[in-house]
Amino acid sequence: MAGRRDHPVYDLSTGCPQEPGGLQEHRLSADPTSYGAEAIQVLEGLEAVRKRPGMYIGSTGPAGLHHMVYEVVDNSVDEAMAGHATTIEVTLLADGGCEVRDDGRGIPVEPSLQYPDMSAAEVVLTVLHAGGKFGGGGYKVSGGLHGVGISVVNALSSRVEVEIDRGGERHAMAFSDGGELLEKLHVIGASPLGDDGTARTGTTVRFWPDPTVFDEVSFRSTTLLERLQMMAFLNAGLRITFRDDRPGAAEPVEYCYEGGIRDFVRHVNASKESLFSDVGYFAQAEETDSGAMEVEVAFQWNTGYHSDGLHSFANGINTIEGGMHEEGFKKALTNTVNRYAREHQLLKDKDDNLQGEDIREGLTAIVSVRLTDPQFEGQTKGKLGNVPVRSLVERATNDKLAEWLEEHPSEAKRVLQKALQAAKAREAARNARDATRRKSALDGAGLPGKLADCSSKDPRESELYIVEGNSAGGSAKDARNSETMAILPIRGKILNVERARLERMLANTEIQALVSAIGGGVGDDFDSERIRYGKVIIMCDADVDGSHIRTLLLTFFFRQMRPLVEQGHVFIAQPPLYSTEVGRNKVYLKDDAAKSAFLERHPNHKNEFQRLKGLGEMDAEELWQTTMDPTARTLLQVSVEQAAIADEVFSILMGDDVESRKTFIQTNAQDVRFLDI
Numbered sequence: 001m002a003g004r005r006d007h008p009v010y011d012l013s014t015g016c017p018q019e020p021g022g023l024q025e026h027r028l029s030a031d032p033t034s035y036g037a038e039a040i041q042v043l044e045g046l047e048a049v050r051k052r053p054g055m056y057i058g059s060t061g062p063a064g065l066h067h068m069v070y071e072v073v074d075n076s077v078d079e080a081m082a083g084h085a086t087t088i089e090v091t092l093l094a095d096g097g098c099e100v101r102d103d104g105r106g107i108p109v110e111p112s113l114q115y116p117d118m119s120a121a122e123v124v125l126t127v128l129h130a131g132g133k134f135g136g137g138g139y140k141v142s143g144g145l146h147g148v149g150i151s152v153v154n155a156l157s158s159r160v161e162v163e164i165d166r167g168g169e170r171h172a173m174a175f176s177d178g179g180e181l182l183e184k185l186h187v188i189g190a191s192p193l194g195d196d197g198t199a200r201t202g203t204t205v206r207f208w209p210d211p212t213v214f215d216e217v218s219f220r221s222t223t224l225l226e227r228l229q230m231m232a233f234l235n236a237g238l239r240i241t242f243r244d245d246r247p248g249a250a251e252p253v254e255y256c257y258e259g260g261i262r263d264f265v266r267h268v269n270a271s272k273e274s275l276f277s278d279v280g281y282f283a284q285a286e287e288t289d290s291g292a293m294e295v296e297v298a299f300q301w302n303t304g305y306h307s308d309g310l311h312s313f314a315n316g317i318n319t320i321e322g323g324m325h326e327e328g329f330k331k332a333l334t335n336t337v338n339r340y341a342r343e344h345q346l347l348k349d350k351d352d353n354l355q356g357e358d359i360r361e362g363l364t365a366i367v368s369v370r371l372t373d374p375q376f377e378g379q380t381k382g383k384l385g386n387v388p389v390r391s392l393v394e395r396a397t398n399d400k401l402a403e404w405l406e407e408h409p410s411e412a413k414r415v416l417q418k419a420l421q422a423a424k425a426r427e428a429a430r431n432a433r434d435a436t437r438r439k440s441a442l443d444g445a446g447l448p449g450k451l452a453d454c455s456s457k458d459p460r461e462s463e464l465y466i467v468e469g470n471s472a473g474g475s476a477k478d479a480r481n482s483e484t485m486a487i488l489p490i491r492g493k494i495l496n497v498e499r500a501r502l503e504r505m506l507a508n509t510e511i512q513a514l515v516s517a518i519g520g521g522v523g524d525d526f527d528s529e530r531i532r533y534g535k536v537i538i539m540c541d542a543d544v545d546g547s548h549i550r551t552l553l554l555t556f557f558f559r560q561m562r563p564l565v566e567q568g569h570v571f572i573a574q575p576p577l578y579s580t581e582v583g584r585n586k587v588y589l590k591d592d593a594a595k596s597a598f599l600e601r602h603p604n605h606k607n608e609f610q611r612l613k614g615l616g617e618m619d620a621e622e623l624w625q626t627t628m629d630p631t632a633r634t635l636l637q638v639s640v641e642q643a644a645i646a647d648e649v650f651s652i653l654m655g656d657d658v659e660s661r662k663t664f665i666q667t668n669a670q671d672v673r674f675l676d677i
């Protein structure tokens with residue numbers, strides 16, 4: 001029979017090698033001239049990705065660039081989750097590429113069943129939605145941010161190299177310019193032998209993001225590290241190493257957590273005072289008609305006052321908007337703790353039930369689910385939509401948390417005491433809020449005296465500058481466009497919000513001014529429909545004090561006006577870091593990069609550069625030109641992409657551990673970009 005092969009072919013839709021014959025017959029009956037058509041189809045697929053990269057990786061900015069790394073790493077994590085890989089090594093290459101290496105089974109090298117001209121590996125690299133994410137016989141569950149596959153990375157790279165150790169042989173393949181085949185898969189030698197004498201297996205993918213696609217192609221190691229650490233927490237025992245071979249880079253890092261999400265909770269609570277030393281943990285798995293589901297929960301309370309320490313994940317993806325798993329957990333947590341409180345006479349018949357937020361105050365918990373076909377919904381695709389997950393998590397929590405409470409009576413007592421206190425504080429806070437409302441109703445519009453408001457009443461064009469210090473506030477008032485720019489000077493260090501409960505915070509005059517100026521309320525009452533400014537811009541000095549105040553403000557917004565941050569209303573102004581003289585003119589330079597660019601343009605520039613410390617060093621005219629003029633300024637938009645990580649950063653900064661807070665502020669004083677991606 002013509003075209004019949006002697007070697008097995010690989011069916012990527014079942015993840016199984018197929019012997020020649022049988023299933024292959026239908027392939028042979030197809031029109032042989034269609035092979036060329038298939039190749040064209042493949043190229044058209046990748047072309048579609050290049051035309052609209054945003055549809056596949058979200059953006060061509062820094063987030064999209066880093067998404068490329070996650071996409072490749074996710075494939076290796078899938079291989080680890082299936083029990084075949086133990087180690088993933090991520091390396092940033094000196095020439096700007098990124099290498100991801102695993103010790104899994106290796107991508108199949110056999111000819112593909114659907115595309116007999118190609119190896120299965122070539123299909124994985126060039127056909128959209130091919131790869132580990134096939135149903136049925138493939139992996140039970142899989143990650144992949146939104147499961148777009150390595151072919152998307154290939155489409156958006158100027159070069160990709162793949163090395164596969166499988167069946168004792170090392171194979172190699174290369175692509176250039178968005179997925180054009182440069183070298184077809186071929187054997188380049190024998191795979192090296194491991195300590196146990198067997199040949200190594202595994203996959204290595206190297207890629208160089210295409211500079212014509214991305215705004216910027218240099219990776220930021222801290223962004224990658226946060227995500228890699230999170231993946232290590234979510235996959236107990238998985239070893240993930242990171243090395244940066246670029247000049248001047250930091251030391252290599254290795255993450256491996258035998259305790260998995262228990263270690264995650266310990267880590268998040270590390271800078272806090274925990275209520276008890278153990279971390280609670282339970283897990284439950286279920287097979288249903290619609291596939292396999294499992295849930296894992298780890299939890300510990302600390303003495304803090306926040307009720308947003310619940311972080312959820314679905315197949316290793318941080319579900320920032322929550323979803324069914326969070327709903328199930330919250331409902332069962334509230335029920336179980338109330339049931340326990342009644343049974344143990346901690347709540348009397350006449351008492352109201354504890355509310356969910358009372359019980360969650362000070363709780364750090366990770367809820368991680370894995371399921372066959374996760375549905376991600378919501379604005380940022382960060383919400384899990386699979387309904388059956390809710391009842392699985394609810395049942396697991398009802399059973400196992402009740403057990404845990406019975407088996408840990410002294411821990412349970414502390415949890416209950418804390419929740420009862422929180423309920424009292426909630427009552428007090430409500431009274432305080434009502435009082436603030438009445439007060440602001442009394443002084444006319446209720447706007448703070450220090451506020452120099454703008455004349456426009458349209459939030460879409462109105463901006464609030466929060467300016468540190470009175471003198472800088474004065475310059476900003478003189479400089480501004482009073483139609484659209486309002487100035488609120490704030491003094492000194494505003495209250496440390498991590499330590500304070502709402503009612504105490506509202507007594508602080510700086511906070512009161514801030515709340516009434518923004519106009520959307522505070523805490524649970526916050527309503528972004530009522531905000532008076534579309535942009536809230538923090539303008540602080542570029543020194544340690546400025547950095548501290550900026551972080552305090554961000555913490556406040558993050559904790560008490562979360563939607564303001566989530567909806568992208570919060571910005572950081574960037575006053576220039578340097579000035580220098582050119583002839584009789586003063587030139588301002590935003591940062592070190594701008595300074596280097598300036599020196600390149602003016603190689604003979606002899607004058608010194610002044611390091612600008614304070615906004616006060618500029619007069620109104622200079623402040624306008626360098627920092628406030630909408631046609632010239634650069635604003636950093638503050639986003640909360642990874643609530644879990646942000647929570648940790650804020651906690652380190654604002655928590656009870658004064659030492660780590662100091663070190664953090666000192667090391668990050670120059671770098672506010674850590675908040676941006």
Ligand code: 0RA
Pocket residue numbers: 015016075076079102104105106107108124131132203
């Ligand atoms: C398809 C099928 C199999 C493994 C993989 C893909 C695979 C993909 C990647 C990507 C990075 N590392 C990887 N490791 C494995 C199953 C292989 C088999 O049945 O032997």
